[in-house]
Amino acid sequence: MLAFLFYVILFVVVIVGLILAVPLIRRHLVTNQILKIFRKMLPQISQTEQEALDAGTVWWEGDLFSGKPDWKKLLAYPKPQLTPEEQAFLDGPVEQLCVMLDEWKITHELKDLPPEVWQFVKEKGFFGLIIPKQYGGYGFSALAHSEVVMKIGSRSGTAAVTVMVPNSLGPAELLLHYGTENQKEYYLPRLAKGLEVPCFALTSPEAGSDAGAMPDFGVVCRGEYDGKADILGMRVTWEKRYITLGPVATILGLAFKLYDPDRLLGKEEDLGITLALIPTNTPGVNIGRRHYPLNGAFQNGPNSGKEVFIPMDWIIGGQEGVGQGWRMLMNCLSVGRAISLPATSVGAAKLAARTCGAYSRVRTQFKTPIGYFEGVEEALGRIGGNTYMMDAARVLTIAAVDLGEKPSVASAIVKYHLTERGRLAINDAMDIHGGKGICIGPRNYLGRTYQQIPVSITVEGANILTRNMIIFGQGALRCHPYLLKEVNAAHDKNQDSASLAFDEALIGHAKFILRNTANSFVYALFGNHIKDNAPENCTPETAAYYRQLARFSASFAFIADIGLIRLGGSLKRRERLSARLGDILSMLYLCSATLKRFEDDGRPNSDLPLLHWSMQDGIYRMQQAFDEFLANIPGHFTFVWLLRVLVFPLGKRCRPPLDVLAHEVARLMMAPGAVRDRLTAGIHVPTAEHEPMAELEQALQCVIECGAIEAKLREAVKLRKISDHGDGQIDQAVQLNVITEVEASLLNKLKDLRSKVIKVDDFKQDFEREAKSSNNESISATRSIDAVMSAKGAINANYVIDNDIVDETDDTTTTGKVKNSAKTTSRKKSNPVTEDTEIVETVK
Template sequence: MFLFLFYVVLFVVAVASLILAIPLLRRHLVSNPILKIFRKMLPPISQTEQEALDAGTVWWEGELFSGKPDWKKLLAYPKPQLSAEEQAFLDGPAEQLCAMLDEWKITHELKDLPPEVWQFIKDKGFFGLIIPKQYGGYGFSALAHSEVVMKIGSRSGTGAVTVMVPNSLGPAELLLHYGTEKQKEYYLPRLAKGQEVPCFALTSPEAGSDAGAMPDFGIVCRGEYDGQSDVLGMKVTWEKRYITLGPVATILGLAFKLYDPDRLLGKDEDLGITLALIPTNTPGVHIGRRHYPLNGAFQNGPNWGKEVFIPMDWIIGGQEGVGQGWRMLMNCLSVGRAISLPATSVGAAKLAARTAGAYGRVRTQFKTPIGYFEGIEEALARIGGNTYMMDAARVMTASAVDLGEKPSVASAIVKYHLTERGRQAINDAMDIHGGKGICIGPRNYLGRTYQQIPVSITVEGANILTRNMIIFGQGAIRCHPYLLKEVNATHDNNPDSASQAFDEALIGHAKFTLRNTANALIYALFGSHIKDNAPENCAPETAAYYRQLARYSASFACIADIGLMKLGGSLKRRERLSARLGDILSMLYLCSATLKRFEDDGRPAADLPLLHWSMQDALYRLQQAFDEFLTNFPGHIALIWALKALVFPLGKRCKPPTDVLSHEVARLMMEPGAVRDRLTSGIFVPTADGEPMADLEHALQCVIQCSAIEAKLREAVKQHKITDHGDGQIAQALQLNIISAEEAGLLNKLKDLRGRVVKVDDFPPDFGHETRTDTGIAGTIGHVASAAAGAGAAGFVAAVSAAAAAAAEVMESISSDEGGGEEEQDKE
């Protein structure tokens, strides 16, 4: 019986091997039936989804999806560096601009940048950072662009947004890649010199994330333009909102669907999403009203138009650009996500790190710096570790753009995770600062950043959408070595080519899955002993991390494949499962960037606590994401147990950073020196008198100088040598020769600086503004009349005069409001 079963099994294996070895048999008996199943499983892909999938390039994230990342390749990428010209711009105009920015005045008083700042931004070419020199711009690298935005963002959110938008997704970038030569030669020099202020309008009230559903449309027709009749163009109707720089823009980039019912272009009726550049002084364009996003004073607002005629050559790329708008946007959006928002988020995190560390050392409670308390240490360590990893990912992703990549998946990773970690860093810094953080005013260097953080969370793909649908949803198809080929084959209408392409991809996919399944188990069991999983030339302190990442890369590739096979197209709808797989891929990417940063920085031993904290925290998060995915994976309990045994055969071994390590990180952040400077490099650190951050920096230096002197003072108090516990304590210590005159001078200086640091803004009861409780003409007259009651004839006359003036003021206000209402009616 046993021999019979052996021969049966041998026969089955032989037949299966024969079928798999002969392509023709394999295609007809295996691949084609599976292709039919795939076509039923996969949901239909819209044109916008397909263009999103095709957009950008796959970079290091593809290596992570392979299950066997090539670490030598990662470390061989050149160290990102600024040119002398770029550094000079950062040290010159960027530093000058930061010094001109007063975020309290901008947000509280002006609700805009001051006119002199606007002019400085234009005169110094801040709108032309990415525009090539041949068109009058700087032609800066992506890294330099990121550094400029980060520096400004550490000083003023309003200033950062104003500078970053023209250099991000907008007319300049779209023209550079897709504009006609005529469009480039006209617009790019004007944009570079600030003669044009650009904005780009994509989001509609009814179509935010689902841009393919935008109701804005254009109809191809002939019309009159510039005194000429019968001009080929289109009548465009749209309503957009959340458009940054929109209220002050002179050139409007617009996305809309274009239709050609009369076939004037000789194509289909539905031509697809199209982009155009429209001067905002064009008749019918309504622009200028403002939104007010969370106390942000950057210019942002709606715009609309109804049947606005524009000529055909206003389409980006001319007539050849008709219907190519979504492809253009997807390719350019990946670059914007990779630079602008990560840069502002890192600027916020570095601001949090520098100020919270210093404040933790300067501010005392119970005669102890608050940063020495373990609760504060925990928050400080989180700020420091997050900032270290965030900056590593920012620099590596910007350098990918400089290498010619358009990293669509990596850009989504850094957009989501850096904005979220930036939010965490600012929240922690606010907790450390306590009451000083929540009382807004000129001396509060954190409050406005805290208020505006949700803006970065929301724009350029809201974070919930990015995490749940984009990172893995797009990453699985783009980064997987075979999945995109299989998907494309299912949409190939040619039976022969579809069958052949699918067969080749399927066989490669099967080998890929088997290899990663075996590697996942082997690496989980013996990965710490496999030397090939770490590069030969890496730092000894980091070798274990490379091996852990190699192990989890193999596990990720294996589990992702099993998830895709089990769930198919429904994985797209199971957003929480997709998000957890995206978290795993993201942690692998962030950890890779962190290890590369340590190598590029020259392996500074003093930075090891930051490296260890950020790596251990990320690996623990990665482990949790695996566990949550497997726990919630649909299927029989035996399958889930088997998958957990495959990923965690020895149990979950990763631990979060220890208290001892957190203590080391926190102390580094509270000590002036090279580590603190490297961690917060590139942000604006003011030095002018009266600057709150300058006072904080001086106080930190002084508190270090006075550390031993204060210890002497405390000991003298303890021994009852000093009996004065008030302002006379320093004088008494000097009189008793406990401290020298020089030491007394230092202590008095520290006392003054501490007072400035802990000072919180206060205002008159009415915050400096007259209050008027009544509204309307009757209310105003009644208010004035009642105030004059009993004042006699002279008082009555004065009251009537004041009432008349007030009524005129209210009438003027009503007239102004009615005008706004008419504008809204015109919009409708």
Template sequence: MTALICVAVVLIAFLAVAYLRAPLWLSSLLIVLGVVYGVATHGLNVIVATVIVAILAVLNIKPFRRAFITNPLFSVFKKITPAMSQTEQEAVDAGTVWWDRDLFSGKPDFGRLHRFPAPKLTAEEQAFLDGPTEQLCAMLDDWKITHDTKDLSPEAWQFIKDQGFLGMIIKKQYGGKEFSNLAHARVVTKIATRSGSAAVTVMVPNSLGPGELLQHYGTDAQKNYYLPRLAKGIEIPCFALTSPEAGSDAGGIPDYGVVARGSYTDPRTGERHEDVLGIRVSWEKRYITLGPIATILGLAFKLYDPDGLLGDKKDIGITCALIPTEHEGVQIGRRHYPGTSVFQNGPNWGKDVFIPMDWVIGGKDYVGQGWRMLVECLSVGRCISLPAMSVASGKLSSFTTGAYARIRNQFGLAIGKFEGVDEALARIGGFTYQMDAAQSLALTGLDMGEKPSVLSGILKYHNTERMRKSINDAMDVHAGKAVCIGPNNYLAHGYQAIPVAITVEGANILTRSMIIFGQGAIRCHPFVLKELRAAMSNDAAAFDSAVIGHIGFTISNAVRSLVMGLTCARFAGSPKSGPTSVYYRNTMRMSSAFAFVADMGMASLGGSLKFKEKLSARLGDALSNLYIATAVLKKYQDEGATAEDLPLVQWAAQTALYDCQVALDGFLNNHPNRALAWLMRRVVFPFGLTQRAPADAIGTRIARLLMEPSASRDRLTEYMYKPTAETDPVGVLDHALKAVIATEAAEGKLRKAARGGQVSGWTSHAQLADAQGKGLITQEEFSAITRARQLKRAVIMVDDFDQQLNNPDPEVTTRVVF
């Protein structure tokens, strides 16, 4: 019995030091003390004790450890580690790691999370949102833009230029707004709730393009000339990266340039330049937003120097240049037609176009640096543009569908009170909260100076996919109202434009299956990148330090996963008490489980995991949902931890944790080594899958929240453009919602009277008049019901057209038959 007690004590001590991640020397010391105690008091076999101490000595004495353990491992590691291409290396080196590193650690520091500043606009930024952005939205007629003019109106274009919308990211010294990333995103969100085409028009010059590239890498001459012109809208920029032969594989673009001497006429000045060092470029690009009307073309191409005019290197690499579109040989003007999003988008091309070397962004010193420049800037842009438009879709869907579900009746009941519709409303509200929270946290990082490349992939994929789900649910609830397009349909254009967001800036399929975990495993893991760099530099000493740390890290996460699995994380720490504490504890548990499973997956599959995209995608899903869960908790605290918002927080956090569990379960179900998968499952899910999807009751509370005016509804739909005119298809919703709620009791009294035979009439209007005549309702009630019904009709009516589908009836919402 005493021997068993001794073993139990040693085991508990081991679990404790592993759980707490004690350093190797301290863990070893505790084990040695336990062994000595066992030999002295409980007759532990001296030979066994000696073996244990010898193993610990080898582990702690670096020359022995390297000779017997890590050097042999290093030889194997170098053989099985796949070579990293230059573009992969530059992608890995681009950007920074931030909160994503905590999530990959298995032990996120929630105190650090809540020390990040809450997102807040400056007074100048708020004034721009409340002033020019609101004015621009009021100028936009999305039906006219998408079906009549196929472009923004000249007045809207001029307003965008005059008010500085194209220069939000440009520094004030060059005439720009120098707004924060938060402000940039909020402006895009507000415009996108009014017109997707206008939002894309504004967001592209402020995202990946000439403005951002020039500010980071341009020469002083390039900055001084172009940035003021871009800020004032004198120049319209575009950036040409995607080629017909290379979509998501940007590193495989066939477009090329050859260093040469030549002559050209500068279209900006009309001056002729003879025999200058430059590049002859040939390219064919497509899907280039603002390309058809751009005045300045940012161009990415592969550069070669066969004659050695720049040095000994012949294959210089991807290079970025700025070319005036009036330059001889540049072909632009044709347009693509991306569904109902009619923003300016099209192809451009050129053959043997000669440009001087000083048109390269950054000048001659930056030739061959284009891929690094692009991926660094993309890590910022992908956190802003499309995620902001996704948030806009969620806010619009929440605002309109919640109101519509309360206004629209079937079988004498608001359709939002049917459980099927209730379920859809819960998803809309919950996904909107997730999307807004995920982007808000990333924007905080950006404004702290981070360039979180892994988080940008998470946002791009998960926000656009949640946008797709939210709009689908909104379409289902609106039914025929959303199917028949027309000036009064505020959802159809967003629904039809979903493929644009899903495919651009890296197709979602590849972002999920190749980028999120593929890049995250290298950048965010505390030891993997160190091991890879040690292998590439043949540095055995660095590998020794990294791999010993990695082994301890894996053991610790295994122990933490098992302990928290056995205790259902009840004893894991939480920085907040109350109803959200369970989500902090479960996030801690799932983070350790993810880190352990990811490590075992990389160890067992090695470089082949890179090609097992379904497995990699599931690990990426797990990491992504951990991020979303923590972003939700951060948003709740930043907004004052208001109890009214709890249903949204509970649904959003619980769904993210449940989805994380589903992803890990899918990984274990499909891991090719079934014995290892069984072992991992026993560690991370000792009692099975314990995370649960949100209860129906939580979803019902969200549905009710969306179906009536409240501070919580206002917070969820903040930064959405909300017109107030009753003649506006979105603006009328709030008027109708308030009127319907105000008359629900009177309408109920009227229905009861009709069922009891107290009123007569073949139509509802006749019954209403009869009820008033008989004194069953007051004149005030009669007027309120009449107005509520008029507003309700304005909401539910569907556009109709002439036989050629050209002219919608402008009086469809006021037409009276009964």
């Protein structure tokens, strides 16, 4: 009986082995059946979703998705460096611009950048950072672009947005990649010199993030333009909102759906999403009104047009660009996501770190610096650790862009996590500053950043959307070594080629799952002893982190495949499960960036508390994301239990950073020195005497110098040689030779600086009257500047500043808005691409 059973089993094994080993038999009996099931499981994907999935390139995040990251490859990526020209621009024009900026006046009084600042950013080429030198721009690297935006952002959110938008997703970026030579030669020099102010209009009121539902449309037709009849073009109707720089733009980038009912371009009627560049003085373009985003004074507003006729050659890329708009946008989106928004968020976090460290040491309560209290230490630890990791991720992603990558998944990771951690850092900073943080005024260096941080959360893909749908949704298809191949095979209508491609991918996928299943379990048990999971010559402090990341990378690859198999196409709708898988991938990316930063910085021992806090926090968050995913994945108890055993055979053993580590980070932040300077490098630190941050820096230096002197006073009080309080304490200490005259002078200086540091702004009881008074002063100054500009021949300015302007479409009067004077000044109508036009300088 046993012999018979043995032969039966052997026969089954041989038959199964033959089926799996012989490709032809396997495809007919196994692969084709699985392919049918797979096709039914696939969710419906719209054209815009498909183009978004196909956009960009896969970089280091692909290694993390493989389950076996190559640390040697990561550490071999060169650390991005600024060129001498880029550093000179940061030290020169960028520093000059920061000195010119007064965010209180900008946001509270002018509701805009001052005219002299607008003129400065144009004359110094701030709108041409990414435009190549051959077109009159700087052709800066992604690193330089990021450093410029970060530095300006640490001083003024309004100015940072104004500078970053022309250098982000917009006309210049799109023209560089997809414009015709005529379009490039005409527009790029004008954009670089600030002769054109660009904006890009994508968001429609009802469509929001659903580009497929965009109601804006154009109809191909023939019409009249510039006195010429029978011009091939289109009549475009649109309504857009949230368009940054829109109210002052001279050139409008526009996204709309294009239709060709008369088949003037071919056989298709629905031509797809198309992008065009439209001068804002084109008849029918309505532009100039403003939104007011959370006390932000950057120019932002709605625009619209109804059946506006534009020539065909205004389409970006000319007629060949018809229907290619969404692909263009998705391929260029990495600039905004990878560079601009992470830069402003890191600038905010560095501002929080620098000011909170100093304020916590200078400000005292109960005769003790508030930074010595454990509650404040906890917040300082978070600020310091988050800032260290954020900057590491910013630089690593920038390195990818400078290497020629368009890291779509990595850019989504840094967009979401850096803006969220920036918000957390500013929230902690506000808590530490207390009343000083919430009383808005010229002395408040945090308030406006706190108010404006939700702007970065919302734009370039709202964070809820980015976390729940994009990071893993796009990451699974783009980064997985076999899934995209299987999807492409399933979409192949040729059954033979589909079967061959699917079979090859399926076999590789099966081996991939088996390897990661085993590695997840083995690494969890013995990973700390597997030397290959850490790079050679790494320090003992970092080796354990590399091994933990290798272990979690294998577990992530395993659990992601299980989730895809178990949930199939429904995973697209199970957003919270998708978000948790995205969180794991994100933490792997942020932690690996942090380790690379430590290596690139030369492994400074003094930075180890920051490294340890960042890594332990990131790994703990990763563990929690695993736990939450396993707690919510649908399935039988046995199935979920088995998954937990394979991921956590020894239980959840990772812990968040200990209190002693937060204590070490806090002390580093409260002490002037190399660590604090490295942590906050690249932001603007004012030096003028009247600047609140400059006074804070002086107070920190002074309190360190007075440490030993204050210790003498405390000892004298303890021995009852001098009184415990009172204005005369310092004089009394001098008289009794407890301290010297020089030491007394230093203490008095510290007393004065402390008073300035904790001081908050106050105003007249009638805020409105004071606001009107301040506004009148600023308007007078503005009009004086306008008079000077007119005297210099700038009378042809496309935009003028006026205090009381009546909008033609509304009989209400608005204050301090921008009036489009194109309605009252003439401009030669011509094709802006093929003919020369008069140069119109823009004051604003």
